[in-house]
Amino acid sequence: MRIAVLISGRGSNLKALIDACAAEDFPADIGLVLSNRPNASGLLHAEEAGIPHKVIDHKEFKTREEFDAVLHRTLEDAEIELACNAGFMRILTDDFVNRWRDRMLNIHPSLLPAFKGLHVHQRAIDAGVRISGATVHFVRPEMDEGPIVAQAAVPVLPDDTADVLAERILAAEHKLYPFALRLVAEGKARVADERVVISDGIPDAPAPIFMPPLG
Template structure:
């Protein structure tokens, strides 16, 4: 069975979507560890409720981001993960961490990458006046929110939208495309050629989600 480690900072809604996909049998894997850089992250409680080992590691005890990442990398190595999933993890990973798990880290970002990278992507879309935004699952590289894209969902921006309302509508798609991308990766169907990602057997050309969802 494939093994996943999840990094979180907040409420853990994407973590819960992944757990639900595993418990329903859609993803044949286990989450062996959930790590958080925030003590009060609700995702830690979600993990514990589902019998998953959960740990808070305080960045304040480390002199640098690199030192923190070296420490958590050692914790993660002990789990021998097939995939490391960033689910609302609000720290920029050091180059050393990314090199240690190169090609095995994925993230979900609330925009159509490469648009609106970094924090508050939903607010960025509203401030820019975009009529369409969305969410992207991508591999993590040293360039922030700019790794090869696996799947994207397009979400319309409404005239009356606030940051909160737009974020909530995007989140509904996040909960579908993230488990799907994880399933494809763990099934060995995802191939990366430079910046181009191909999911073997997937149906391309669909809207609002491309490639098409199969299980979610």
């Protein structure tokens, strides 16, 4: 499966996906890395790996619709089958999301549907939860909504700060995203009635990853 990875910052999940796709038996190939910020340090990962990369600076567009139209054309021109948001800090228009329905993944640093939006780790600590984590899901127009492919559970420790918890969850994300992408690229994770159905015949998810039951 030919994928694009969309980033806005340092691109640590991009690097995890690059490393995963480098394996001969991995069922996806990164055909394009896109950033909406020219100074995104994650673009260096693409450059070092020899992956085509492009900047579409959102500041050059008057409206979200104009930006999204160029983004869509760029993905289509690159013959992208699946887009993977990896720290892509843009709210996409409903029209764009619907064009890419069931063809766009996102990773969020909480166990959705808990703690959508920003400042996730501090909110988790303030709420006193004992477990947080990360979620890979198909994108829907509503923020941090969509059928869940897989999740990773991470303990929240008594002396955690938001930064410490964020780093622990990020390490789990680096395992979670390639695992979820493999399921989708192999056709073993599909959307049915707004839930992800997992096909049989897949390897057990490594700790701390969980996925929907087999269907």
